[in-house]
Amino acid sequence: MPELTVDLGDRSYPIFIGSGTLSDASKLTPYIRAKQVAIVTNETIAPLYLNKLKSLLNDFDVIDIVLPDGEAFKNLQTLETVFDGLLQARHNRTTTLIALGGGVVGDMAGFAAACYQRGVEFIQVPTTVLSQVDSSVGGKTGVNHPLGKNMIGAFHQPNAVMIDTDVLGTLPDRELSAGIAEVIKYGLICDPEFYGWLQDNIAKLMARDTDSLVYAIHRSCADKAKVVAEDEKEAGIRAILNLGHTFGHAIETHVGYGEWLHGEAVAAGMVMAAKLSCRLGAISEDQVEQLQQLLKQANLPVLPPEGMTPENFLEIMAVDKKVLDSRLRLVLLEQVGKAVVTSEFDRGELDSTLLEMCSC
Amino acid sequence: MPELTVDLGDRSYPIFIGSGTLSDASKLTPYIRAKQVAIVTNETIAPLYLNKLKSLLNDFDVIDIVLPDGEAFKNLQTLETVFDGLLQARHNRTTTLIALGGGVVGDMAGFAAACYQRGVEFIQVPTTVLSQVDSSVGGKTGVNHPLGKNMIGAFHQPNAVMIDTDVLGTLPDRELSAGIAEVIKYGLICDPEFYGWLQDNIAKLMARDTDSLVYAIHRSCADKAKVVAEDEKEAGIRAILNLGHTFGHAIETHVGYGEWLHGEAVAAGMVMAAKLSCRLGAISEDQVEQLQQLLKQANLPVLPPEGMTPENFLEIMAVDKKVLDSRLRLVLLEQVGKAVVTSEFDRGELDSTLLEMCSC
Known part of the structure; x- marks a missing residue:
């Protein structure tokens, strides 16, 4: 299956789709800018795929930030914990965030990337069908407000989208x-x-x-x-x-x-x-x-x-x-x-x- | 004194500087996109200049959001109150935020504008020398994190900067x-x-x-x-x-x-x-x-x-x-x-x- 490209001029990026995408470091690492990498994921996905993703990143300084799972946590309070993790580890403007999870993780990690030090780069590794076909592509990021969904956010395009269909094996019906x-x-x-x-x-x-x-x-x-x-x-x-x-x-x-x-x-x-x-x-x-x-x-x-x-x-x-x-x-x-x-x-x-x- | 222009292609904008700028509706209103206007200010500035600014905006649907005064409140928690105000008044993507105050108000109102519904327009009305010569110009917006100043933010250029030197009469030494x-x-x-x-x-x-x-x-x-x-x-x-x-x-x-x-x-x-x-x-x-x-x-x-x-x-x-x-x-x-x-x-x-x- 050939890769796709989201054609946005100098912000164009590839979407890799297939079985085993997440076993191939050579696809991922060209899209990481410098040494620092922060994987943002959640409590459900971390035990399943965090180590697998980390194993592709031996040459980098990697931290992980594990959020609670669910749309109920897609808010500014949870977002602040992403900033806490980045600052405690002294991540700078050249850091690359990797969103490993479904739409909630992708939206929050993307928005954190849009705002951290006024903008750093990020990569989407979506682990649900919904995030693979929708939220990981197109650069819409953000969090909810009690009075409206996705009311606070930014347009911020990822460097790449890595879709491994193998991860769907653990997706609940x-x-x-x-x-x-x-x-x-x-x-x-x-x-x-x-x-x-x-x-x-x-x-x-x-x-x-x-x-x-x-x-x-x-x-x-x-x-x-x-x-x-x-x-x-x-x-x-x-x-x-x-x-x-x-x-x-x-x-x-x-x-x-x-x-x-x-x-x-x-x-x-x-x-x-x-x-x-x-x-x-x-x-x-x-x-x-x-x-x-x-x-x-x-x-x-x-x-x-x-x-x-x-x-x-x-x-x-x-x-x-x-x-x-x-x-x-x-x-x-x-x-x-x-x-x-x-x-x-x-x-x-x-x-x-x-x-x-x-x-x- | 002629106006200045910040030359940024299709995001260029004027800086009006002089005595009485805030008494002239014809300078301000061309930079407001639609009916809805939200003035973001603080407890110190509101009693001094909020009504004056509002008197220029009789043709618009205006709300005001009054924040506590001071750098200590330049954080995500205070920012959320801006979103609360906008959503309670059902402001939509065509709203224009006006930052009336010093650097803290300008940075927060600008960042709120950058994020609200993934980006709305805003105008800077700086009321301190510091914000007039620095923070109101150039589109840097954001809030502080306990571990670092201005660590969370966005580049978001205003539609215009209105500098009235008369307001400096009430500025503390x-x-x-x-x-x-x-x-x-x-x-x-x-x-x-x-x-x-x-x-x-x-x-x-x-x-x-x-x-x-x-x-x-x-x-x-x-x-x-x-x-x-x-x-x-x-x-x-x-x-x-x-x-x-x-x-x-x-x-x-x-x-x-x-x-x-x-x-x-x-x-x-x-x-x-x-x-x-x-x-x-x-x-x-x-x-x-x-x-x-x-x-x-x-x-x-x-x-x-x-x-x-x-x-x-x-x-x-x-x-x-x-x-x-x-x-x-x-x-x-x-x-x-x-x-x-x-x-x-x-x-x-x-x-x-x-x-x-x-x-x-």
């Missing part, structure tokens, strides 16, 4: 499903052929067939890299990557960070976006039904959490990052395989969609 | 002196003619003669703008702006943030850098003596705090942001009016300088 939600998203927003492939191969993916996983991860990263290269800082087209995320973030914020996995919230959110797109006449009820079936085959939720009301959604969605001059913007489907970002939708249909979904 | 330390710095590092002017006019500056203050602030900003335009992210020449700061930050960290004003620590630090430069044969003892006299006329300290040891300095300086691959780099004088950044100095002379200064 629930996390696999959550990652597949983002994979399905790429088909929906910009890759109808891939969406068809997913409908045919979802069972293989859920059975962790290696070839199918490598293909799906590679194709997802390729789709994402293309969008990011067009619009690094989300001035326009990049926002389509957030299909289902406005609804999904509202769910995550409402239930408390970590209660629902990000991918689970996105799955339910994509159904809501599809339902609204259907009400607006862009896609058919059959297509919404097909999406729900696909998500169910991936063991993903297709409804918001019990008890969550339309008011809950609207209140949290009002601070969404896509809101401009108080107008809510949403990612909707123009057709299956093509998404648009728009504030030009019938607000009544949004209300009806929320009412329908919240009373199921 | 000690703060005036602290600001003059940075003014003297510009003469020392890159502007020998200005250094001569300062020696002739220091009494007028300390007596708050308006024309002299406007001239000194304008010339300092012009010197800084030139250096920043050459090297925005401090890959090289920009580091000369830190003359005295490596020693100075060590003092601030050692005594506890806020005990010494930043400018006071920089004054003592500049003497230390000059002494070391003299030991290395670059400048004469007379020139060191002249610098000390000038600083004394500005009521600034010329020695480190009592009881601080060479070991205290070396320990804190080891995590200075200019350290590269464990080698300490310092800003030294090649001559009066010309600074260089170098790690090529006799380490023994540094030790002797520290020993001499710490035992005075």
Whole structure:
């Protein structure tokens, strides 16, 4: 499987994808600038892969910073412990951070790299499907605020992304499903052929067939890299990557960070976006039904959490990052395989969609 | 007095300097992007100038976020209160932050702007000499960590800098002196003619003669703008702006943030850098003596705090942001009016300088 490149001029970087990537020091070390390396990981991943990664780094001065596991810890307080570790070890501007873990670790290590001494370099080593296909690529970093997800952060591109599909062997089923939600998203927003492939191969993916996983991860990263290269800082087209995320973030914020996995919230959110797109006449009820079936085959939720009301959604969605001059913007489907970002939708249909979904 | 421009391509911005700048809405409002404005200020400045600033912003939706006053509060905890205020008021990506205050407010509001929703715009309205001539210009933002000053931050350029010299009427004498330390710095590092002017006019500056203050602030900003335009992210020449700061930050960290004003620590630090430069044969003892006299006329300290040891300095300086691959780099004088950044100095002379200064 050839490597991919995220094409951003002098900030371009490679994505290595395959079985055994993490056994190959020659892929990793060219992207480390100087002697100091700080591996940021969490309590779950450290016992599994920290020593393996360290064994590739014998020629470097390596420290590790082990964070508690979970979205509930993706905040400024935990971030400060990363700075504590870097300063206690006297890491300077030439240090390279390596994020070893899922999306939470990647987002926090990346944001720490963006801010430490006003910016140091970092490498993503994502260990979940979700982080491999989504959060490790594209340079979005940050932490949550009690009033909104990912509200504090920076655009900070990594030097490289190293995806070893072997690590997925230890991924819990629930996390696999959550990652597949983002994979399905790429088909929906910009890759109808891939969406068809997913409908045919979802069972293989859920059975962790290696070839199918490598293909799906590679194709997802390729789709994402293309969008990011067009619009690094989300001035326009990049926002389509957030299909289902406005609804999904509202769910995550409402239930408390970590209660629902990000991918689970996105799955339910994509159904809501599809339902609204259907009400607006862009896609058919059959297509919404097909999406729900696909998500169910991936063991993903297709409804918001019990008890969550339309008011809950609207209140949290009002601070969404896509809101401009108080107008809510949403990612909707123009057709299956093509998404648009728009504030030009019938607000009544949004209300009806929320009412329908919240009373199921 | 004509306005200055910080020339950074599509991120260029103006610096307005003069008496009455803050009475002129037509200067400020063109730099505000949309309806939402958040003024970040502190408890000391709010009663003095918040309403005046707000009166220029009748056409906007304005909130204010009032922080406690002082370097001791320049940390991630206080920063979080800025995010709290922005999210509670549902400010979105088009909001404009206005920093109304000294260097601490400017650094924190600027860093909040860099991070809020991964980056919003901001305007600097500095109210101290120090922030007018230094921290408001050039886009360095950030907060302190217990183990090092300004260790967490971002480069984030403002849309504009509005300097009203009238606000200096309420500036305490000690703060005036602290600001003059940075003014003297510009003469020392890159502007020998200005250094001569300062020696002739220091009494007028300390007596708050308006024309002299406007001239000194304008010339300092012009010197800084030139250096920043050459090297925005401090890959090289920009580091000369830190003359005295490596020693100075060590003092601030050692005594506890806020005990010494930043400018006071920089004054003592500049003497230390000059002494070391003299030991290395670059400048004469007379020139060191002249610098000390000038600083004394500005009521600034010329020695480190009592009881601080060479070991205290070396320990804190080891995590200075200019350290590269464990080698300490310092800003030294090649001559009066010309600074260089170098790690090529006799380490023994540094030790002797520290020993001499710490035992005075």
